[in-house]
Amino acid sequence: MTGNPVKTKRTFREWLTHLGKRIYLEKERYILILPGIVWYIIFAYIPIFGLSLAFRKYMAKLGMFGSPWIGLKNFQRVFADPAFFTSIITTLRINAGRLIFVFPFPILFALLINEVRLGRSKKVLQSIYTFPNFLSWVIVASIMINVLGQRGLVNGILSGAFGIKPIAFLGKPEYFRPVVFATDVWKTAGWSAIIYMASISGIDVEQYEAAEIDGASRLQRIWYITLPGIKTTILVLFILAVGNLMSGGFDQIFNLSNSATLKVAETLDMYIYRITFKGSVDFGFSSAVALFRSVINMLLLIVADRVSKAVGGSGLLG
Amino acid sequence: MKRLVSLILALMLALGVVCAASAEEKQYDRVTITYTCPQVVAGYDYNAPNGDGYSNWILGKFNIDFQGTNVSWNDWMNNLVTWIYAQDMTDVAIYNFSENTATTATDIVNQGLLFRLPDDWKERWPGVADVYSKTSLGPMLEELYGGTYFIPRARFYYNLPGDPLANHWCLWMRADWIKAVGKEVKHSYTIPEVIEICKLIKEQDPGQVGANLLPLEMDTGNAASFFLRANSTYWDTFYKDADGKYQWGAAAPETLEGLKLWYQAYKVDEVLDPEYYLLDHEKDLENFQTLGIAGVSYLGGQTADVENYRKTFRDRTGHEYEDFHMANLLGADGYYHQRDLINFWGAVCFKPDVDPAVFERWMDLMEWTCSKEGYPATSMGLKGEDWDFDENGEIISLIDPQEVQLAGAVGEAKYPSLGHVLGSVILWDDLAMDNPNIREDLRDESKLLYKLRTDESTPETFTKVDWNLYMNGSEELLAVNGIQYADEFSNMITTATSEEELVNLYNEWIESKQAIVQPALDALNK
Amino acid sequence: MTATTKKRKHRQLRDRFELMDGIILFFLIIMAIMILFPMVNVLALSLATQKEAAENPLMLFPSQPTIDNFYRLFQDPRILIGYKTTLLIVLIGVPLNMLLTTSLAYGLSRTSFPGGKFLFFGVLLTMLFNGGIVPMYLLMMELKLTKSLLSVLLAYGVNTFYFIITRSYMMSLPDALVESAKIDGAAEWRIFFSVILPLSKPILATVLLFYAVDRWNEWYNAMIFLRRNDLIPLQLVLRTIVMDSNIVNSLSIAGPRVPRFTEGIQSATIIVTMLPIMCFFPFLQKYFVKGIMVGAIKA
Structure with a gap:
């Protein structure tokens, strides 16, 4: 800052007037977003300060903000256990796998359903694909035992048709991740496809008509019109998924895992559950883990966003 | 005119009855009492006229407007502690006291978030005080906290089977199959004896079950109890050795011995269900009880349920009660192994600013439920309608237990409110031993099994609780408490391909846990 | 058509x-x-x-x-309370969700106004950070909302994920439409209601469906904030019934123990949960399932 003070003052005032004008011009927009913003401030931001419990000893009578600071004690406890770091690696491995093996399926579903020519069957099919979304993971897991267990359907077919000895699909660590991905696709892809289908519905129909006239093939149409039309949606969902690499999927892992797959299934959520499930209630500990997770997720999200922008896509963060 | 006279007469009569009643009973003003416990039936109105016969009667007797809050089992402590910390708990709550929740309990007491009972409470409610004195936890906490904040609910009072208190877990066996393979039906078996029987069952398939036969059927948790807890008293905790130093039970030789037996049953003799680790939601119970395809299981054996289990077994498989045998499980050394179950489950506590009238009313209610007359009512319903005393003062049943289901789910049971919700400080286990609604020979067998658990043990294999360890809330210990022993050991069993490898996996695991175990040992031995 | x-x-x-x-x-x-x-x-x-x-x-x-399993469900008097409460939550909650989400999504679909970027980041951040249940509970107490249905309705106002997809859809709408409306002198809310919303039908239908399903499945907040027997949502009732039928034995607690067919009751609860949603589904489906050549959205 080398400019002389008088000049700075004047530009500041100018800037202020300008700002005031801009705000006045956009007053309707502010009114429009007011309810949403107020909701966020009250019901999302005030509770966020609860994360400071990670650095405090909660004393009920002193309140959330009066409780004494204890520094990094909660974090020391979290970091003392080697199993914590193992669980982070496990989480990242499973969730990175999801990005590769699960993420594309809803897009594929949406594209394929969109290509179905018979109006009625299209709706019926699409409805069917959303059904599994309503099954809880407890149910899916018990179905899986009947399908993939040693006495289950798949082993029955394998041994009946090829004489293969029963394979413990659910009891071998090496099958665990594939089972997680497959069941995830089975349960959620049809439901998640709805977002892409909505996005496809928004594509300008004239583009397709023009392509028709030009004699474009079906694949060309998908490649040059449909996919670019939903590119933004794909990117946004992808960035959000990256920003979620440290969390998610507890219900699924919890229900599909068992003592035989312990070592590949202990994600961060599972670790927290294990540490706290016997009933010791420790908000400081939970807050410390939550804060740590959120920070990592945020870093991942920012990286994903920059990368997305660097390769020419549109980022999420504008 | 005649009508009017009879009306007046009737009124006077009623007045007389009320006066006579009030002569012996306290007159209560109406109070509203809020209450939290997972056993509260969610959404069920306990109050007249919507409740059932029992709840309407007892809430009427104490003139309580009862507002129960249900918490699901999984969220119980999290919710309750959230409410306590927010200083917004119900008047009365049941705290799930255990080794793992003790630290939180101490913290909330220190922060003044619970009601401290008046010092003279034991004189004012002597019945409750006497039950309290038998819970071990209650008096210990009172000394530790310098006052009473928790009233633990006793599992046993009139029928306490022993101190230390035995667990009810026992072997479920197919007596007809044991006889068919030429083995003796008896009250206690060692782990190797059970494996031997299962081997014979597997070879001979006396029940002609075929490919679905499961000689030894148990889920991961029960298998760990069967092979490890039954063999190594301290398999999942710390203990004091002969020199008074704390040691880690998972590293004790008996634990490895139990692990080897597990391996033998699973991979060598192949009698344990090949996919035992997939069983949950009591599938092991279902395979034994409903399908009749399992030879031996290791499951609950509460006196209250010994007949129910057999009834289901009979209805579903067509086998008689006699084919379903219950027995104790002993370690390879021939002794019964267990740590004190501790004679309580769930502790009553009050909110710090509880209205004195509410507190007193609830204490009065609890006092009544441990009286000679109140205590049968908490599990058998209304005196004079469902049960009564005979001329010798023995409890007799006035219902047909095959026809009437007293307690249970809404819409099925006569009294869904029965249970531990409305004031009980003595739990069901106790009355079950005298409950005429359960067949006498089955109750006798159950009592015998309780007795044998004590008889077939030594003070070293069946031990009293170590309160120093129980109440120790150091961070070092909390970290170790997070280890899920059953799953960790089970993982070694499914991973190992030879006994040698099993031992290696075990040693590696013991080594890998030193990072958190050693600090805990240091803290304990300090 | x-x-x-x-x-x-x-x-x-x-x-x-x-x-x-x-x-x-x-x-x-x-x-x-x-x-x-x-x-x-x-x-x-x-x-x-x-x-x-x-x-x-x-x-x-x-x-x-x-029909034993269904009979068991429906003979339970709590089912009626459950339907009543859940219906209330859906009928009041979903419009609230939609109003907050769509207005915010349109308002922030352009962030070039003063504070716009800041507000947008602020909203995004809540997706990554949340304070957990204790501060939320303390807040609800402070606002005197515990034991009132308002706590459940307000605790779930905007789902940031749905906000983002709605916003990105609105951003993809051609600018020309908004511009021409502006030239005609229309105010922002006029543009919002008469231009943006009609053009966003596919995403509105999607987000409406998502919110409706979330609300329909709501139980956790009700459990922790409400604590009232006359206001328990359907899913909490169903959970309790399933759990009643699977009383925890492993904790060595004596209590009434009647063998129940948990899987059957569980399956019945799934059917009971799904049916109403499936009846309502086709009305929304028509907005996001369209033929390539039919159903032009352009007026």
Whole structure:
């Protein structure tokens, strides 16, 4: 800052007037977003300060903000256990796998359903694909035992048709991740496809008509019109998924895992559950883990966003 | 005119009855009492006229407007502690006291978030005080906290089977199959004896079950109890050795011995269900009880349920009660192994600013439920309608237990409110031993099994609780408490391909846990 | 759908049903079967007896169908309270969600106004950070909302994920439409209601569906904030019934223990949960499932 003070003052005032004008011009927009913003401030931001419990000893009578600071004690406890770091690696491995093996399926579903020519069957099919979304993971897991267990359907077919000895699909660590991905696709892809289908519905129909006239093939149409039309949606969902690499999927892992797959299934959520499930209630500990997770997720999200922008896509963060 | 006279007469009569009643009973003003416990039936109105016969009667007797809050089992402590910390708990709550929740309990007491009972409470409610004195936890906490904040609910009072208190877990066996393979039906078996029987069952398939036969059927948790807890008293905790130093039970030789037996049953003799680790939601119970395809299981054996289990077994498989045998499980050394179950489950506590009238009313209610007359009512319903005393003062049943289901789910049971919700400080286990609604020979067998658990043990294999360890809330210990022993050991069993490898996996695991175990040992031995 | 588009579609069908259509349809039908098989299994279990279910867990048709499991659900007086509460939550909650989400999404679809970027980041951040249940509970207490349905309604106002997809959809709408409306002197909310919302039907239908399902499945907040027996949502009732039938034995607690057919009751609860949503689904589906050549959104 080398400019002389008088000049700075004047530009500041100018800037202020300008700002005031801009705000006045956009007053309707502010009114429009007011309810949403107020909701966020009250019901999302005030509770966020609860994360400071990670650095405090909660004393009920002193309140959330009066409780004494204890520094990094909660974090020391979290970091003392080697199993914590193992669980982070496990989480990242499973969730990175999801990005590769699960993420594309809803897009594929949406594209394929969109290509179905018979109006009625299209709706019926699409409805069917959303059904599994309503099954809880407890149910899916018990179905899986009947399908993939040693006495289950798949082993029955394998041994009946090829004489293969029963394979413990659910009891071998090496099958665990594939089972997680497959069941995830089975349960959620049809439901998640709805977002892409909505996005496809928004594509300008004239583009397709023009392509028709030009004699474009079906694949060309998908490649040059449909996919670019939903590119933004794909990117946004992808960035959000990256920003979620440290969390998610507890219900699924919890229900599909068992003592035989312990070592590949202990994600961060599972670790927290294990540490706290016997009933010791420790908000400081939970807050410390939550804060740590959120920070990592945020870093991942920012990286994903920059990368997305660097390769020419549109980022999420504008 | 005649009508009017009879009306007046009737009124006077009623007045007389009320006066006579009030002569012996306290007159209560109406109070509203809020209450939290997972056993509260969610959404069920306990109050007249919507409740059932029992709840309407007892809430009427104490003139309580009862507002129960249900918490699901999984969220119980999290919710309750959230409410306590927010200083917004119900008047009365049941705290799930255990080794793992003790630290939180101490913290909330220190922060003044619970009601401290008046010092003279034991004189004012002597019945409750006497039950309290038998819970071990209650008096210990009172000394530790310098006052009473928790009233633990006793599992046993009139029928306490022993101190230390035995667990009810026992072997479920197919007596007809044991006889068919030429083995003796008896009250206690060692782990190797059970494996031997299962081997014979597997070879001979006396029940002609075929490919679905499961000689030894148990889920991961029960298998760990069967092979490890039954063999190594301290398999999942710390203990004091002969020199008074704390040691880690998972590293004790008996634990490895139990692990080897597990391996033998699973991979060598192949009698344990090949996919035992997939069983949950009591599938092991279902395979034994409903399908009749399992030879031996290791499951609950509460006196209250010994007949129910057999009834289901009979209805579903067509086998008689006699084919379903219950027995104790002993370690390879021939002794019964267990740590004190501790004679309580769930502790009553009050909110710090509880209205004195509410507190007193609830204490009065609890006092009544441990009286000679109140205590049968908490599990058998209304005196004079469902049960009564005979001329010798023995409890007799006035219902047909095959026809009437007293307690249970809404819409099925006569009294869904029965249970531990409305004031009980003595739990069901106790009355079950005298409950005429359960067949006498089955109750006798159950009592015998309780007795044998004590008889077939030594003070070293069946031990009293170590309160120093129980109440120790150091961070070092909390970290170790997070280890899920059953799953960790089970993982070694499914991973190992030879006994040698099993031992290696075990040693590696013991080594890998030193990072958190050693600090805990240091803290304990300090 | 006009007569011409209809005709065009039929012609297309006749003319252009290629091999590719066959392959796609084949693949999709295989997928549908893989999904339908377990669903039919769940339906069958809900109509089966415990013994049959245990013997043949993969059945598609129970040999002796029984409505026992449904009977058990519906004889429970709490089911009515559950439906009533959940209906209230959905009918008041979803419009609230939609209002907050769409207005915010449009308002922030352009962040060039003063504070716009800041507000948008602020909203995004809440997706990553949240304070947990204790501060939320303290807040609700402070606002005197515990034990009132308002706590449940307000605790879930905007789902940031739905906000983002709505916003990104609105951003993809052609600017020209907004500009021309502006030239006509329309105020922002006029543009929002008469230009943006009608053009956003597909995403509105999607987000509406998502919110409706979330609200329909709501139980956790009700459990922790409400604590009232006359206000328990359906899912909490169903959870309790399933849990009643699976009383925790492993904790060595004595208590009434009546063998119940947990899987059957669980399956029945799934059917009971899904049916109303499935009835309501087609009304929204028409907005996001469209033929390529039909249903132009342009006016």
